[in-house]
Amino acid sequence: MLQRVREASVSVEGRTIARCGRGLVVLLGIATGDDAERARRLATKIAELRIFDDEVGRFDRSLLDVGGEALVVSQFTLLADVSRGRRPSFAAAAPAEVAEPLYEEFCAALAEHGVRVARGAFGARMQVLLVNDGPVTIVLDL
DSSP, X not given: OEEEEEEEEEEETTEXXXXXXXXXXXXXXXXXXXXXXXXXXXXXXXXXXXXXXXXXXXXEEOTTTTTOEEEEEEOGGGGOBOXXXXXXXXXXXXXXXXXXXXXXXXXXHHHHTTOEEEEOOTTSOOEEEEEEXXXXXXXXXX
16 A cells, blocks of 8 residues: 655654654555565556656656655554454454565665665554645555
């Protein structure tokens, strides 16, 4: 999930550990079966996705075009299945020992495109503060 932001930060136990300016907050859910190639493909898509305004207000600029930053937060809860009962199932989420290297792979791939990447703390309970610009929120599933 992408949120176009003016600024954002992530804190753990009351201490800010990362922040970004104009750009994107990327809430990254990693599913069982995801792999490094998919992580890299997603990073390319996000870097090049034209969701920033041009001079006439049309979505025609990418994160790269505007020199934007990214704050990437791992979020397994995006894989919640709420189709049965009242408690979500997270069975579709990749286990931490698989998900964490893919999270790192995704962040590295995004940085290779020239994007400044700030990171949340994998597996930690985090507080994310952001100023959504637009608001623009997009769900990607490649």
